Amino acid sequence: MNGGGGGFLSPEVKLQWSRIRTWLREEYGDTVYNNWFKPMTLLRVDAGCAWIGVPTPYTRDWSQQNYQSRLRARWNEENRKVTAVEFVVANVAVGEVDPGETDPPPAVAPRDILDGDERGIGALLDPRFTFENFVVGKPNEFAHAAAKRVAEATIAESLQPPFNPLFLHGGVGLGKTHLMHAIAWEMRRQRPTRRFIYLSAEKFMYQFVRALRSKDTMPFKELFRSVDVLLIDDFQFIGGKESTQEEFFHTFNALVDMNRQIVISADKSPSDLDIEERMRSRLVHGMVADVHPTTYELRLVILQSKAEHLRLAIPLRVLEFLAHKITSNVRELEGALNRIMAHAQFIGRDITVDTAEEVLQDLLKKNDRRVTIDEIQKRVAEHYNIRSADMHSARRAREIARPRQVAMYLCKMLTPRSLPEIGKKFGGRDHTTVIHAIRRIEELSVADKTLAEDLAILTRLLQTGERGN
Numbered sequence: 235m236n237g238g239g240g241g242f243l244s245p246e247v248k249l250q251w252s253r254i255r256t257w258l259r260e261e262y263g264d265t266v267y268n269n270w271f272k273p274m275t276l277l278r279v280d281a282g283c284a285w286i287g288v289p290t291p292y293t294r295d296w297s298q299q300n301y302q303s304r305l306r307a308r309w310n311e312e313n314r315k316v317t318a319v320e321f322v323v324a325n326v327a328v329g330e331v332d333p334g335e336t337d338p339p340p341a342v343a344p345r346d347i348l349d350g351d352e353r354g355i356g357a358l359l360d361p362r363f364t365f366e367n368f369v370v371g372k373p374n375e376f377a378h379a380a381a382k383r384v385a386e387a388t389i390a391e392s393l394q395p396p397f398n399p400l401f402l403h404g405g406v407g408l409g410k411t412h413l414m415h416a417i418a419w420e421m422r423r424q425r426p427t428r429r430f431i432y433l434s435a436e437k438f439m440y441q442f443v444r445a446l447r448s449k450d451t452m453p454f455k456e457l458f459r460s461v462d463v464l465l466i467d468d469f470q471f472i473g474g475k476e477s478t479q480e481e482f483f484h485t486f487n488a489l490v491d492m493n494r495q496i497v498i499s500a501d502k503s504p505s506d507l508d509i510e511e512r513m514r515s516r517l518v519h520g521m522v523a524d525v526h527p528t529t530y531e532l533r534l535v536i537l538q539s540k541a542e543h544l545r546l547a548i549p550l551r552v553l554e555f556l557a558h559k560i561t562s563n564v565r566e567l568e569g570a571l572n573r574i575m576a577h578a579q580f581i582g583r584d585i586t587v588d589t590a591e592e593v594l595q596d597l598l599k600k601n602d603r604r605v606t607i608d609e610i611q612k613r614v615a616e617h618y619n620i621r622s623a624d625m626h627s628a629r630r631a632r633e634i635a636r637p638r639q640v641a642m643y644l645c646k647m648l649t650p651r652s653l654p655e656i657g658k659k660f661g662g663r664d665h666t667t668v669i670h671a672i673r674r675i676e677e678l679s680v681a682d683k684t685l686a687e688d689l690a691i692l693t694r695l696l697q698t699g700e701r702g703n
């Protein structure tokens with residue numbers, strides 16, 4: 235990395251960079267371009283490496299993960315000597331002027347990739363995590379609606395929390411953080427004067443311990459009590475530490491008393507968290523909304539919307555294949571899509587189910603828990619304490635019929651089997667019986683919390699192959 239010394243870029247290299255930028259904009263579309271590529275500055279090209287400045291560590295990591303290989307390939311097309319691309323955080327004032335850049339600033343300009351508060355206590359908000367980008371389906375519609383309600387309240391003239399706190403919980407990679415950021419973005423956009431802090435419980439703990447150590451907790455307390463909206467992510471990490479819990483408890487109460495909104499997310503429900511009883515009872519006092527594991531339908535729509543967003547022409551068959559195979563969570567779905575995209579770009583071939591299978595070997599293996607109807611019947615019977623044989627029997631007593639319906643429902647959700655095939659496995663029942671069962675469970679699970687939880691637990695156990703107990 236010698237010889238660059240910053241500043242100097244040959245006209246040739248500048249031209250190459252500008253062509254690459256034009257290509258990036260066409261390739262990724264305006265939103266992605268404005269968020270990620272526009273703030274990039276070419277610092278220098280030396281020793282076969284293009285050094286690109288980005289505004290924050292976050293954008294650096296993101297770019298590395300998502301764009302490095304494509305940028306490298308594209309650079310190499312422009313300039314054979316360039317075989318590597320590196321991103322570095324550089325606070326370069328807008329130095330280069332993009333040729334022909336006359337468009338208005340994007341809604342989410344890179345400098346708006348903001349801290350959860352002005353003093354750098356909070357965490358960064360991801361510009362992609364907005365309500366517009368959130369795909370709503372059965373498993374998350376309740377959590378989404380609750381988050382929307384809260385967002386609306388936070389942008390209203392006077393802040394009246396509809397419920398306090400909003401407590402979002404669910405498995406990893408299912409959109410909890412996304413929803414929290416969406417609330418914050420909404421507020422930032424519509425009511426920028428309102429103050430909020432978004433941070434993880436871990437960071438809260440860290441800040442508090444630091445304040446304790448410096449023997450001055452006043453600024454800490456004041457800061458957290460001065461916000462209109464407090465969003466705490468990954469709350470499960472607060473468990474254990476007593477002094478932090480205590481502090482959080484007081485902050486929580488102070489804010490609630492002042493009618494400020496609190497939003498919390500965790501990977502467990504309040505009743506499963508390792509926290510003090512008084513905290514627990516406060517948490518369930520608001521709205522507890524769980525994000526359920528994805529269904530095939532939701533996965534497919536998410537994939538379609540992401541592919542569209544990235545302007546990727548992926549055949550429906552491939553998307554269906556992915557939705558079937560990658561059942562763990564949305565994060566892995568996105569990972570799969572990114573990899574396929576990078577691969578297609580690199581190799582320059584069309585994407586087929588075969589290519590997808592090849593590129594995603596390891597991911598698929600991890601997700602390759604082929605759930606069978608037998609397994610579902612067995613698990614559900616265990617869960618409800620009935621005999622496996624009752625899955626096939628003609629008995630219609632409610633305590634048997636309901637679990638049987640649950641099992642049918644799960645078979646539809648978790649296996650690629652058709653309705654007649656499912657019916658056959660349940661003592662030769664007709665496919666209309668299966669349809670009826672699925673509808674019934676769908677209806678009931680809306681109001682029946684216990685049933686909804688049963689479904690979530692069973693789905694998780696079946697998908698991960700964990701042993702229930």
Ligand code: ADP
Binds near residue numbers: 404536
């Ligand atoms: P969690 O916080 O629940 O672990 P995240 O909110 O980080 O999960 O979501 C993981 C990834 O999946 C993110 O990139 C997020 O944008 C995406 N994601 C999750 N749910 C959805 C959804 N319903 N629509 C679009 N993207 C989603």
Ligand code: MG
Binds near residue numbers: 410
């Ligand atoms: Mg999260």
